[in-house]
Amino acid sequence: MILLPSSSPLPMPVPRSARQRARPPFHAALPSIKEFPMNESGLRSSMIALSMCNFMVAFMVSGVGACLPSIGNDLHASAGDLSLISAVYVLSLVIFNIVAAQLIAIMGQRRVFLYGFAIFLVMCLSLAFSPNVELVWGQRFIQGAGAAMVATSSVTLLISIAPRSMQGRLMGLLTASTYVGIALGPLVGGGIATALGWRWLFVVLLPLGVLAWIAMFRTVRVRQVPVPTGLDLPGIAVMGAGFVLLTIGASCVGRYDFAGWFLAAGLAVLVLFVLVELRVPRPVVDVRFIAAHPSLILGLFAALVNFGSINGLLYYFMLYLQQLRFLTPLEAGAFVALQSVAQSLLSPLAGKLSDRIGPDPVSAIGLAFSGAGILLSSRLDMHSSLLFVGLTQCIIGVGLAFFAGPNTLSIVRSVDASHTPEASGLANTMRTLGMLISLIIVSATMTRYLGTHGAGPEMAEPFLRGMRLDLRLFVAFNVLGLALVSLRILNAWRCGLGKGVDCMPDPSFLEEEDGNGGSGGQAGSEDGAAERNTGGKRA
Incomplete structure (x- = not known):
């Protein structure tokens, strides 16, 4: 159970002006926190270790995709066998993102993170010695379970160790480390597979992973009130x-x-x-609790539709650039990587804006950019400038940078402290389900327009018609997501007037109440935590 930074519960929402007065500036945030369990050095070390772990998980996910042809050649695996390597990993993520939330309630987020990352590292080592593709399937499933434990507990750990006034920018840094891993994975992974062989991909970063695990073990300390429950x-x-x-x-x-x-x-x-x-x-999923929190539902479905629109873009762009514009896989990968580069560079800025104006307005900006980038992409044809292709990738990357981290922060802030792990796990699961929905849409569309033919130059026109149809649908997804986030913003405004629903008291206001500037991370008293978590009452 995570302890929110407060000294006493507050029954009513707080006006925005009071929240703004209560937040200290960035340079003064850490020194002024008296209840915060870490000093500035400890927070910096913990965030570096947390970012290293998330970078490695993301790097391995995208790097393995680049190595699939090499794995197939070495293990004599068919295309169907290789597709299962990715499918079982996604399946494991969907299941264990939710299971990890209940494990956190039993064991605590620190233990779940350390155990999950240890599982991930052990599977990396074992994958380097896999003799057949069947064993790889099992190893990737177990590795996905470890990655899900890391993803779900990372957010709850950040909320636990960081003062509220800095959570947005630290979430941005954590998101940036993930996107750096995604961007570098195909390039570095492909280079390792070409120069040394695919097995070395799982070995090269192991020392970095072990150092990150040790750093997390030594630096992160979170007070935890155990919950007497079982799986x-x-x-x-x-x-x-x-x-x-x-x-x-x-x-x-x-x-x-x-x-x-x-x-x-x-x-x-x-x-x-x-x-x-x-x-x-x-x-494992508290259906009644979710149904009673419309703000949480809106945030989760916004994540679903946004990621449902983004995942299919990778498929279409890679086919368009390689099969219709005759770029090499490396050149096509470099174009698609522009999206991740933009995400990496701008995620910290999105986090800072979340601290200043709130995560929901920043998420709305991200959805607008994502929709605009996809809409521009729907105009691509055989003669489109490659510069225009790169521009669309950058715009979509800007949208993801402004949406992913802020929306996650908004979701976990929609619930009381005891349900933060569940909210984090559900957010990750909805993103993965969005990927599955995108896969279904793209597969159905390509079957309708191409049948059994490949996406070669002779089938350029039907391929482009199908691609444009799906891209317009993906634009509609982002418009729907923008409407959902707008409802959250409207409800927050109504909460300020005392008329909203599912309103949470703003813990940042308690800094002004205390008179010591301390927003704290998780260092509130256990008695206060018990009082706050008795049913998650709303004003």
Whole structure:
């Protein structure tokens, strides 16, 4: 359970002007915090270690994708076998992002992070010695579980160790480290596979990972009130079955007629999962709690539609650049990497803006840029300038930088302290589900317009028609996301007038109440935490 920085609960929302007066400037934030459990040096060391861990996880995810052809040649794996390497990893992320939230309630976010990153590192080492592709499937599934534990606990750790007045910019730095890993993975991973072989990809960064794990173990200390609960094994089993069916169906859309049956069965099982969760005393997903918090629901669905629009772009851009514009894989990868470069550079700025004006307005800016970049991309044809292609990638990257981190921060702030891990896990799961939705849409569209043909020059016109159709749909996704975030902004304004719903008291105002500037991370008293977490009451 995470302890929010406060000395006493506040029953009413706080006017914006009071919140602004309570927030100290950046250079004065850390020295003025009396309840904060870390000094400035400790916070800096912890954030460096946390960023290194997230960088390595993201680097491995994108780097493995670049090495799939080499893995196939070495292990004599078919294209279908290679696609399963990515599919089982995504499946593991979807399941264990949610399970990790319940593990945090039992073990604490620090232990979950350390265990998860240790699992990830051990699987990296074992993958370097895999004798066949079947073993790789199992190793990647376990590695995905470790990555999910890291992703879910990273956000809760940041909220735990950072003062509220700095959470936005630190979230931006954490997001930037992830995007740097995504950007470098294909380039460095492809270079390692070419020069040394694919197995070295899993070995080269191991020393860095071990150092990051030791740094996390030594620097991060979070006060934790244990929760007497256990894993919701029936719920996890039903949820896992539903996501397995959905993943199989998504992977088979356009190739096999039974794909629709698997998708329908997966949705039916997930409906059964909701019914199961309503009956168990300590569910892995607290359906009643989520239903009672519309602000949380709006943030989660905004993440779903945004990531549902972005993932399909990578597929279309890579095919467009390689098959229609005859760029090499390296050249096409460099164009797509512009998106991650923009994300890396601007995520810290988005975090600072989140601290100044709130995360929801920044998320709205990000959705507007994402939609504009995708709309411009829908105008691509066989004669479009490559400079224009690069411009669209940069605009989309700006949108993601301003949306991803701020929206995550907004989601975890939508709930009380005891439900922060669950909110973080759900946010990660919704992003992954968005990827699956994008895969289904793209596969169905390409099957309709290309049939069994490849996306070569002779099929350029039908390919471009299908691509434009999906890109316009993805623009609509971002417009929907913008509407959802706008509803959150409107509700926050109404909360300031005492008329909103699901209003949370702003803990930053308590700094002014205390008169000591201390926003604290998690260092409030356990008695105060117990008082705040009795049911998560709203004003």
